[in-house]
Amino acid sequence: MxxxxxxxxxxxxxxxxxxxxxxxxxxxxxxxxxxxxxxxxxxxxxxxxxxxxxxxxxxxxxxxxxxxxxxxxxxxxxxxxxxxxxxxxxxxxxxxxxxxxxxxxxxxxxxxxxxxxxxxxxxxxxxxxxxxxxxxxxxxxxxxxxxxxxxxxxxxxxxxxxxxxxxxxxxxxxxxxxxxxxxxxxxxxxxxxxxxxxxxxxxxRPPPPQDGLQExxxxxxxxxxxxxxxxxxxxxxxxxxxxxxxxxxxxxxxxxxxxxxxxxxxxxxxxxxxxxxxxxxxxxxxxxxxxxxxxxxxxxxxxxxxxxxxxxxxxxxxxxxxxxxxxxxxxxxxxxxxxxxxxxxxxxxxxxxxxxxxxxxxxxxxxxxxxxxxxxxxxxxxxxxxxxxxxxxxxxxxxxxxxxHRLRLPPGEADLTPSHHWPEPALADEVAHDRGPVMVQIEYRIGADERADFLAVLRRLSDQRRRDGAYAWGVQEDAADPERVVEWFLVESWAEHLRQHHRVSHADADLQAGLLRFQRGGGRPEVRHFLAL
CATH class of the missing domain: 1.20.1250.20 (MFS general substrate transporter like domains)
Structure with a gap:
């Protein structure tokens, strides 16, 4: 992810x-x-x-x-x-x-x-x-x-x-x-x-593409x-x-x-x-x-x-x-x-x-x-x-x-075009678009000496999660294993989460890539999706 x-x-x-x-x-x-x-x-x-x-x-x-x-x-x-x-x-x-x-x-x-x-x-x-x-x-x-x-x-x-x-x-x-x-x-x-x-x-005007995710x-x-x-x-x-x-x-x-x-x-x-x-x-x-x-x-x-x-x-x-x-x-x-x-x-x-x-x-x-x-x-x-x-x-x-005048306007130089870099979610069966809410968890392995820098980048990323569709966001550590850090966010429906996949931008991808340097042992964080029952 x-x-x-x-x-x-x-x-x-x-x-x-x-x-x-x-x-x-x-x-x-x-x-x-x-x-x-x-x-x-x-x-x-x-x-x-x-x-x-x-x-x-x-x-x-x-x-x-x-x-x-x-x-x-x-x-x-x-x-x-x-x-x-x-x-x-x-x-x-x-x-x-x-x-x-x-x-x-x-x-x-x-x-x-x-x-x-x-x-x-x-x-x-x-x-x-x-x-x-x-x-x-x-x-x-x-x-x-x-x-x-x-x-x-x-x-x-x-x-x-x-x-x-x-x-x-x-x-x-x-x-x-x-x-x-x-x-x-x-x-x-x-x-x-x-x-x-x-x-x-x-x-x-050409008709817009139909992807089944019309809001x-x-x-x-x-x-x-x-x-x-x-x-x-x-x-x-x-x-x-x-x-x-x-x-x-x-x-x-x-x-x-x-x-x-x-x-x-x-x-x-x-x-x-x-x-x-x-x-x-x-x-x-x-x-x-x-x-x-x-x-x-x-x-x-x-x-x-x-x-x-x-x-x-x-x-x-x-x-x-x-x-x-x-x-x-x-x-x-x-x-x-x-x-x-x-x-x-x-x-x-x-x-x-x-x-x-x-x-x-x-x-x-x-x-x-x-x-x-x-x-x-x-x-x-x-x-x-x-x-x-x-x-x-x-x-x-x-x-x-x-x-x-001291409250500076943003430069507006970020690349906000979609990056499409999130992989498709792993599913056991097809999920109805209106099913929700959806909890997404991303598990990281972060050393204690890099915890503060990692959290600073992650909290910047939280704004992106909320902008693209999350209505709640948080980060927690495992009490038994403090190096295990879990980021989570909630989305109102499965369709809205799929829209997130289309919304994430190149600027967001660059920010997310910055988190990888904190990942112990390299590799990608583990991503899980949970559906409400």
């Missing part, structure tokens, strides 16, 4: 930042996603501006942002489970139909003059449900579309595509809103979903939570993301009020501000390779925090409109730096078998921080005013950046 196998040859070097676009399926889906996001940003601009016309309350404006992000916080993990166990292409088509129906309802209500704050919040929440279902799945299909060597470039291109849409969508949405009203703006969003659905119908929703949900609970690297990413987005969310929650009340702008100017964020993000994506050459992920996140705090502080002064546009462009640079850094690290610490669920946990934290932060900053602004709220958010960003 602890025998290592040679690692595969390194993947070929990437062909550059835009290499994934040479792959037709990725290129078509990427373009469709950009068009779909442009429509979504146009819808968001219309909704964000309409709420300021329907109610002057800062809390109402903040509730729109909360309604958009709260469903992702509530549903991202179930959505991640679905993305790992369902046909991702069909699932995405269904979600696009849901989002199109939401925008169609907004179109009809706004055209009839029947849109209220309550209906706007409810439909924004429904759109958030669609976004919650879609997010983990869109990100999970990326490894299917490009080779491993181009994965980081594909992730960066997805972020770039979102920010191209962020640059074009708000500006176009603001222009349409000012010239033709909300109904036409929502209509343009409905049209964007037609392009996305057409691209998904064109993509002929049910409940078991996949539990497996995803076990992985998230046991992955210390993921914990660091989630904490750093939650802190940054909770404070940076003030910019999004209060921007409609900043544009209208502090800067004296109209709908077109608000769209211009949102477009400036996207334009800045495009510029940030272009300079990211140079920034990565000088800073690691921790330095990049610190830089993003300093930029965001500086922009919030600059807006407090109610600058001229042209300077406000420049500040929002700078915010876009900081935003793409933070998003790309955190998303890239998250992708790098997740193996493929749990990628959808792991990304869903990340999106849950991201959107939970955005939703709670937006609501909190809106309530604070209602009491102390928008300028003082911006000051508080900027000060908080600076303080948290200084405090948490």
């Amino acid at each position: 602890t025998e290592a196998v040679p690692s595969p040859a390194p993947a070929a070097a990437s062909g550059g930042s835009f290499a994934p676009l040479r792959r037709p399926v990725f290129a078509v889906l990427w373009i469709a996603t950009v068009l779909g996001n442009i429509g979504s940003f146009m819808r968001d601009v219309a909704s964000g501006w309409l709420v300021t016309e329907l109610s002057p309350s800062p809390a109402a404006a903040a509730l729109i942002q909360t309604a958009a992000t709260l469903p992702v916080f509530l549903l991202a993990i179930p959505a991640g489970v679905l993305s790992d166990i369902l046909d991702r292409r069909r699932f995405l088509i269904g979600v696009q139909l849901l989002l199109g129906a939401v925008s169609l309802a907004l179109l009809l209500l706004s055209r009839a003059g029947a849109l209220t704050v309550e209906l706007l919040i409810a439909l924004t929440f429904a759109g958030g449900v669609g976004a919650a279902l879609m997010g983990p799945t869109w990100q999970s299909i990326v490894p299917e579309l490009v080779p491993r060597a181009d994965l980081r470039s594909a992730v960066a291109l997805n972020s770039l595509g979102v920010n191209i849409a962020r640059a074009v969508g708000p500006a176009l949405g603001g222009a349409l809103l000012a010239a033709f009203g909300a109904a036409l703006t929502y209509g343009a969003d409905v049209l964007s979903y037609v392009f996305v659905i057409a691209a998904l119908l064109w993509w002929k 049910s929703f409940a078991s996949a949900f539990r497996a995803g939570l076990r992985f998230a609970r046991a992955s210390r690297e993921l914990h660091v990413v989630l904490l750093r993301a939650a802190v940054f987005f909770a404070f940076a969310s003030a910019a999004w929650a209060l921007l409609p009020l900043v544009a209208r009340q502090m800067l004296g702008g109209g709908a077109g100017f608000y769209g211009l501000l949102m477009g400036a964020v996207g334009a800045g993000a495009i510029g940030g994506a272009i300079v990211m390779p140079r920034l990565r050459a000088r800073l690691d992920a921790n330095g990049l996140l610190l830089l993003a925090s300093l930029i965001a705090a500086g922009v919030l502080g600059g807006l407090v002064l109610a600058p001229p409109q042209w300077l406000a546009v420049a500040l929002l462009a700078l915010l876009g640079v900081g935003w793409i730096v933070a998003l790309t850094s955190l998303n890239g690290v998250t992708q790098s610490v997740l193996p493929n078998w749990v990628r959808g669920r792991g990304l869903a946990v990340y999106l849950t934290v991201f959107n939970g921080a955005m939703a709670a932060g937006s609501l909190g900053w809106g309530l604070v602004a209602q009491r102390v005013g928008v300028p003082m709220t911006l000051v508080a958010a900027a000060a908080g960003l600076l303080l948290m950046a200084a405090v948490f």
